[in-house]
Amino acid sequence: MPQLRIALAQVNTTVGDIDGNSALTVEWTRKAAQAGAHLVVFPEMSLTGYPVEDLSLRSTFAEASKKAVEDLAKALDDAGCGEVLTYIGYLDRDEVGARDAAAALYRGKVVARQFKHHLPNYGVFDEHRYFKPGETLDVVRFHGVDVGMVICEDIWQDGGPISALGKAGVDLVVAPNASPYERSKDELRLPLIARRAAEAGAPLVYTNQVGAQDDLVFDGDSLVVGADGTLLARAPQFVEHLLVVDMDLEAGGHCGDGELAGLHVRRSVLGEEPLPRYEASAEPTISEPLSDEAEVWSALVTGLRDYVQKNGFSSVIFGFSGGIDSAIVAALAADAIGGDNVYGVSMPSKYSSEHSQSDAADLARRIGGHFRTESVEDMVRVYVDQLHLTGLAEENIQARTRGMLLMALSNLDGHLVLATGNKTELAVGYSTIYGDAVGGFAPIKDVFKTQVWALARWRNAEAEKRGETPPIPENSISKPPSAELRPDQLDSDSLPDYTLLDNILDDYIEGDRGYADLLAAGFAPETIDRVVRMVDRAEYKRRQYPPGTKITLKAFGRDRRLPITNAWREGQV
Amino acid sequence: MPQLRIALAQVNTTVGDIDGNSALTVEWTRKAAQAGAHLVVFPEMSLTGYPVEDLSLRSTFAEASKKAVEDLAKALDDAGCGEVLTYIGYLDRDEVGARDAAAALYRGKVVARQFKHHLPNYGVFDEHRYFKPGETLDVVRFHGVDVGMVICEDIWQDGGPISALGKAGVDLVVAPNASPYERSKDELRLPLIARRAAEAGAPLVYTNQVGAQDDLVFDGDSLVVGADGTLLARAPQFVEHLLVVDMDLEAGGHCGDGELAGLHVRRSVLGEEPLPRYEASAEPTISEPLSDEAEVWSALVTGLRDYVQKNGFSSVIFGFSGGIDSAIVAALAADAIGGDNVYGVSMPSKYSSEHSQSDAADLARRIGGHFRTESVEDMVRVYVDQLHLTGLAEENIQARTRGMLLMALSNLDGHLVLATGNKTELAVGYSTIYGDAVGGFAPIKDVFKTQVWALARWRNAEAEKRGETPPIPENSISKPPSAELRPDQLDSDSLPDYTLLDNILDDYIEGDRGYADLLAAGFAPETIDRVVRMVDRAEYKRRQYPPGTKITLKAFGRDRRLPITNAWREGQV
Numbered sequence A, B: 001m002p003q004l005r006i007a008l009a010q011v012n013t014t015v016g017d018i019d020g021n022s023a024l025t026v027e028w029t030r031k032a033a034q035a036g037a038h039l040v041v042f043p044e045m046s047l048t049g050y051p052v053e054d055l056s057l058r059s060t061f062a063e064a065s066k067k068a069v070e071d072l073a074k075a076l077d078d079a080g081c082g083e084v085l086t087y088i089g090y091l092d093r094d095e096v097g098a099r100d101a102a103a104a105l106y107r108g109k110v111v112a113r114q115f116k117h118h119l120p121n122y123g124v125f126d127e128h129r130y131f132k133p134g135e136t137l138d139v140v141r142f143h144g145v146d147v148g149m150v151i152c153e154d155i156w157q158d159g160g161p162i163s164a165l166g167k168a169g170v171d172l173v174v175a176p177n178a179s180p181y182e183r184s185k186d187e188l189r190l191p192l193i194a195r196r197a198a199e200a201g202a203p204l205v206y207t208n209q210v211g212a213q214d215d216l217v218f219d220g221d222s223l224v225v226g227a228d229g230t231l232l233a234r235a236p237q238f239v240e241h242l243l244v245v246d247m248d249l250e251a252g253g254h255c256g257d258g259e260l261a262g263l264h265v266r267r268s269v270l271g272e273e274p275l276p277r278y279e280a281s282a283e284p285t286i287s288e289p290l291s292d293e294a295e296v297w298s299a300l301v302t303g304l305r306d307y308v309q310k311n312g313f314s315s316v317i318f319g320f321s322g323g324i325d326s327a328i329v330a331a332l333a334a335d336a337i338g339g340d341n342v343y344g345v346s347m348p349s350k351y352s353s354e355h356s357q358s359d360a361a362d363l364a365r366r367i368g369g370h371f372r373t374e375s376v377e378d379m380v381r382v383y384v385d386q387l388h389l390t391g392l393a394e395e396n397i398q399a400r401t402r403g404m405l406l407m408a409l410s411n412l413d414g415h416l417v418l419a420t421g422n423k424t425e426l427a428v429g430y431s432t433i434y435g436d437a438v439g440g441f442a443p444i445k446d447v448f449k450t451q452v453w454a455l456a457r458w459r460n461a462e463a464e465k466r467g468e469t470p471p472i473p474e475n476s477i478s479k480p481p482s483a484e485l486r487p488d489q490l491d492s493d494s495l496p497d498y499t500l501l502d503n504i505l506d507d508y509i510e511g512d513r514g515y516a517d518l519l520a521a522g523f524a525p526e527t528i529d530r531v532v533r534m535v536d537r538a539e540y541k542r543r544q545y546p547p548g549t550k551i552t553l554k555a556f557g558r559d560r561r562l563p564i565t566n567a568w569r570e571g572q573v
Helices: A018-034 A053-057 A059-078 A161-168 A185-200 A292-310 A324-337 A354-367 A377-387 A391-413 A423-428 A449-465 A474-478 A498-510 A515-520 A525-537 A539-543 B018-034 B053-057 B059-078 B161-168 B185-200 B292-310 B324-337 B354-367 B377-387 B391-413 B423-428 B449-465 B474-478 B498-510 B515-520 B525-537 B539-543
Strands: A003-010 A039-041 A085-093 A098-106 A109-115 A136-142 A145-149 A172-177 A204-208 A210-213 A216-219 A223-225 A231-234 A241-248 A258-260 A263-269 A316-319 A342-346 A370-373 B003-010 B039-041 B085-093 B098-106 B109-115 B136-142 B145-149 B172-177 B204-208 B210-213 B216-219 B223-225 B231-234 B241-248 B258-260 B263-269 B316-319 B342-346 B370-373
Touching: A003 A018, A003 A204, A018 A039, A018 A059, A018 A085, A018 A241, A039 A172, A053 A059, A059 A085, A059 A098, A059 A109, A059 B515, A085 A109, A085 A172, A098 A136, A098 A145, A109 A136, A109 A263, A136 A161, A161 A185, A161 A263, A172 A185, A185 A204, A185 A223, A185 A231, A210 A292, A216 A292, A223 A241, A231 A241, A292 A324, A292 A449, A316 A324, A316 A391, A324 A342, A324 A354, A324 A449, A324 A474, A342 A354, A342 A391, A354 A370, A354 A474, A377 A391, A377 B377, A377 B391, A391 B377, A391 B391, A423 A449, A423 A498, A423 A525, A449 A474, A449 A498, A498 A515, A498 A525, A515 A525, A515 B059, B003 B018, B003 B204, B018 B039, B018 B059, B018 B085, B018 B241, B039 B172, B053 B059, B059 B085, B059 B098, B059 B109, B085 B109, B085 B172, B098 B136, B098 B145, B109 B136, B109 B263, B136 B161, B161 B185, B161 B263, B172 B185, B185 B204, B185 B223, B185 B231, B210 B292, B216 B292, B223 B241, B231 B241, B292 B324, B292 B449, B316 B324, B316 B391, B324 B342, B324 B354, B324 B449, B324 B474, B342 B354, B342 B391, B354 B370, B354 B474, B377 B391, B423 B449, B423 B498, B423 B525, B449 B474, B449 B498, B498 B515, B498 B525, B515 B525
Parallel strands: A003 A039, A039 A085, A136 A263, A145 A172, A172 A204, A316 A342, A342 A370, B003 B039, B039 B085, B136 B263, B145 B172, B172 B204, B316 B342, B342 B370
Antiparallel strands: A003 A241, A085 A098, A098 A109, A136 A145, A204 A223, A210 A216, A223 A231, A258 A263, B003 B241, B085 B098, B098 B109, B136 B145, B204 B223, B210 B216, B223 B231, B258 B263
């Protein structure tokens, strides 16, 4: 049985930074070579970052990407890694159109290249817009092992390239991926990959990227499974990692080039001779997946950190209201970029409670952040007096003067402003556009209110386990939520109980369920009417809301595209 | 030769308003019947409105749409229009998925239904996300005439259903459409439709919707061409219209049901006997297409009016700065909803010129709008003094206090706030987020600055031709543009000359051209660098900008999807 030592380079690339990503590829291939690896697999479109969206349509970008592949092959050789068969992802473009491509680099040359076959066009994906599908399967014989490849969605769809590879006969399948994180997606991934390995009749090496790009975050969770579906190695989530595994590979008698299930199989030979037997290294890593809370927390931290850093910021600022939402955002920000880079501002108005300021100050101390108090009373008074504001107009002007105040401090000091709204608020429009909705990024935009509390309790408990100060003041968790925009206001004056509300929202938004289904689920008709109406009417606010990390099946934004002008109301039929 | 009198119902539907759209269909079919028409064609998805976006994925909505088709067939019969063969569009859904569908209704029944074959997935379209393609061609024999149908994109793509219909043999093709307006698109439409009629070997009846939906506007321009491509009738743009045309149709010997080019042809017979010869009515209308300026103006007026009215507003409010942008928005708003529903607010700060207020007051008088002055000096002073603002922070707070002021007045009085920014500003980020960018709708978002001036001159000249007061003060057109956020500030301090700037932007944004192309077009390298950098860095502002009417090939928004986090800079290679 031929041997191969295989490395999975679970790296964090940056969209558009072809030079930086090339350098990263050289650095990690060198690490792989140092670990004695013969073959290394990078994520999907690792040279360009993923997703590049409409950059895929720009010819200069595609040309730069294609040139970078050739340059990288030489650079790897120059760096002494030319003997490592290196699979990278990039943007290709030919007379048919742009391609989501992968290439194998060896001894200074591109020895194989293949385009993605299945182009996802649902959820957050628009790949029929960006790419044309591939029609070839490129198999290279390397140290006597036939290595085939597929790209990301090719694994998720039944039939297609994997089963074609199985019929053509390969000894190993490598799969570069950029598979965005969603809660519980890792539970789907392993059984799926195990099934595909069986279809291919060969072990499968699955490298996923880590890090974040705008509203998407990638958890890594790179895997190697045997031909029988056994999990052989698994990388930790949300960190860059080089996963190395020694494999004994079955080299079969395979058919040659030709058409197979509409795909053209192209074979090339780099080396027929298996490697001389060598001593396998220690048992490969099989990392345990994170718990649900730890996974979500890591996703939110990664999403925030990468947005801040990849956009050239070093600090963040936002309103510390003493409430649970700003408290959890503060704890996330401290975990992401360090408490010393977190600037909290308490902005009391005449309706603010005493505890709003004391809880905010307590929060700042706990996370080691900066804290100042700037009253908005004078600003609010000018508006109220000059324009004779009352009611909603008076409530909103408080939220808006705060938004303006934060933007002014951002202009002065260069901090990125964070919006602290959660998914429940955003769903029902319980937020003030240009007020608390102000910000460049919204870290908990996709976290329902009940989950905000659960995460706060979990994060505090983790701190206690580690003997650290819990970051979130207990009072921020336990007190009844209030926007404090009028005397004695409570969220429960305007909204159903949050547990009930989140349950309906989960059905209506994540499940895309209609009125009859909601009724059947046991919700009261008047509650359904009220909630559905609030959600539908708030679409215009969501359109102008900042991006934030997607953690659910259906995040607001590109995941859920509804018209603003929309006369449809559930319950009509 | 069998005769038929055919009506094209160029109507303005509302997304989601299935009941309202059904009632509209009955009303216009009755008009067609009164005009003696035997057949009437409505636009694509006329029962649901278009585009419904993710509503297509909701089963309750699809079920309501399907049920409405059956109900409508009966309602038409009850209304005495059962003898008119009525082609409508709707959302269907079966075990395969959602369908962009059309149905023919006759004598209270659905006598044919067909799904769209070609699903556009470029530009503003995401139809691979929403729909599954059709596989049938439904041909009905009606008064001895074989009538086939295709839906919208089926016409724009080479091959496919039209040529299959040509091979199968039909005497008439009807085509429901929802084809969004872009400048000069009508110049493409007629030659294309003429070519398709030749491919089908039959006259083609093309009904397009009018009206607007969020950022899309539809110009109608419904057409009838003969089998030889001759234009027989054409509806006026941007108005609801019933276009009626008498046709002598060649009834050929046709092949039967069966597979053709992968499509299943299904034939049914409503009537073999041609109608008794009747006297054709007068020559059909052949409306002249509008001039470029008139067309753009109508598109902007329609886009604004429908956004306001379909979202339940009756009035608009925005800053009257005395500049050209707010002046043209005021003129558009007055044309769209009447000057009496337009509320202008002059919001001077200490840097505002005398003429900014006098020009604004003049504008209000000219359009017959409401006008008030609210100084922002006191609001700005509180911020500047309390936070010690200078420089950009001080400039921005002026724009932002104005935005807050408009939102407060909107909260008090229920006006829709309009953002008055143009495409050039939005491209280079020459606007203040949460300041002048505040609004529910942005009427000139897709109009370059040089075009703003051209439209202003054109609109004034039109008024003069009609003996009316030109709406836009000459001084607003001729004075050098300034944001007036610091002493003696001019746009030309921060931006290249607008003619040069718009030329580069046209190449870089509309043309998606790279650095080398821009150089080859004769732009100076330092200007390219500067402009490209400004455009790329402003992506985050565009994401939070309100929707506005698309008039160009590539509008900001769903037409141009670029990452915010994006390290790519043209010029790297």
